[in-house]
Amino acid sequence: MICNRAGVPGAGRPPTSLRRPGRRRLLALGLPTAWGAAAVTYKLSCPLAQQQGLGARAVTSALFFAVGTGLILHVRRALLRELRQARRVAGAAQSALLRPLPPRIGGLSVAAAQLSADRGAAIGGDLYEVVATEHGVRVVMGDVRGHGIAAIGTAAAVLGSFREAAHDEADLGGVLRRLERALGRHLRQRSHGEHPPAGPGPESDSPVAEEFVTVVVLEIGADGEVRALNCGHPWPYVLSGRGVEPLARADPLPPLGPFPLPPGLPVRHCGQLQPGEALFLHTDGAEDVRDARGRFFPLSKVLAETLRRHPSVVPHAVLGSVFTALLHHTRGAPSDDIALLALRNDRSRRPASGSPGATRPAGTHARPTPHL
Template identity: 65%
Template sequence: MMCVKAAVPRAGWWRRVISLGLPTLWGAVAIIFAVGTGLVVHGRRALLRELRQARRVAGAAQSVLLRPLPPRVDGLTVAAAQMSADRGATIGGDLYEVVATEHGVRVVMGDVRGHGLAAIGTAAAVLGGFREAVHDEPDLGGVLRRLDRALARHLRGHAERDGTDSEEFVTVLVLEIGAGGELRALNCGHPWPYLLSGSVVEPLSCADPMPPLGPFPLPGDLPGLHCGHLLPGETLVLHTDGAEDARDAHGRFFSLAECLRGAAEAPPQAVLGRVFTALLDHTGGTPKDDVALLVLRNDRQLQPTQGARGTARATTSHPQPTTHLT
């Protein structure tokens, strides 16, 4: 009987310990959970701040590298835009520029291997070389050689810093539009532009391009390829391969030529919107590669002596200064 009486107080003491300990334990768990949740929220906010900062930096880099093009360049109406496949960046490996020079309007469209922020340095080297060379070099071959040397210097410096050989390359199309609409081009591995003339949509040339810049030396002779004329009212659409390589959910490629049919009369900015909208619809809003488009329309005045496409024509005059005002 004494043993039974002794066990009762012990059991009551244990129940009191449990009754006091459980609330304390649950309180500790709640505190730990609250602290952990606070740390997670704080970490998430810090990451979002860093992401916003990275995007601001990328936007600043874009404004310097792919600076906005003027709406008109020497009688040509211009519009350009790019869409990066990297959601964390506002800029990819595509590059473009349009410059009026004493040799004609000179244009470059290029695509650096890869995409995202890592491609900015290479694109900057090529664009910097182009912006300087177009005013100095009287022919396109000299411009292209300057781009090749600028890229080689960049890749050599990259290799010296990292201690590894760089395997980067750049596809480049260099184009010249003369005062009378004469077209000359040099193409290093880049898609040919589309020419929009009335209801006709066709590649500017079917010639085989040279290899991309970087892996192989340029040939000794670089005469610009004559590609006919860009007549008043006609449009050129330059693009990177991300446009025609885009696929839908069934693996079907995007048809840029079909998308451009009926767009010859549209202003260049409207052509951009039309193509990008169709691209996003085709890919379900998730393109796998960077895409850049550059649209040039010849809005110079047609002279009475000018003939139809493919025939000899006199020079094309530029609009009077008053026609530039809007």
């Protein structure tokens, strides 16, 4: 299920079925009871039902068949109504977790969407957020190990911490440490709730101790300078006139969870994102998904082809092209959740100090363009 992060109409008021539960329950129980009582009354008191002739038996069978069919249709209608109600509630809760992103944040054009591997699900263990702060636009993209309700709870804990830390912490390393602490608290609470300790044994025996989250945290300054910290997540791509290239090539830190962060966090300076250039963030499902022949999805080639068709790097067009190619590659059945996020710099050009038209600060080397 592809889910663009759009608002949910009516999410602020309870649905009609929740405002009138008594009437719904009365209809759900009263109608089948009335039908059953009428059928039993007919069988016990109607003279025609007591006859043994073929015509009488046919009438009785038709009556009970009609009552049974009506009961089945009524139960089916009730179940479908409850399913629609559950989906509406789940959609409202999921939109509260992954809030709809506005089309512009801090001078950047933004587009984000998800492709869920589970039919009917809008989100899973993938997470992302973009926040404009006094320190610059800060971005997080992450992937929680596993699926289901537990993964959604972990994603909520990490996202909630990021939304506060992005404003509070002046340094990008401080933001990442806040995420680590929030994840640790959440996993400890989950461990005690799901697997209460039977004794003084180590908590590492719990399956929750093996949980982890891959995450990349970015900061885009007012001058377009990009700083990044990466814990086990795929590096974003830069989409520009030079083509498609990774934001960095260094090995990331280990994922959050299994190992503590090092004392000194190596914040990586990735050069400037020039006006018209874009960052493309993704979870590992976008590159690890395979087709029927076992071939991985060629994400970089698809992005390069998209750039040739859309040189202006429209974020929504980029996401649409990638999702179309993903669905074609997997025949509409991806094996993993996929989240994509595109940000284009729409700010006016600010030359760096030094020679006119310089695009990178001193000491930053231009990224080589890979051969695709």
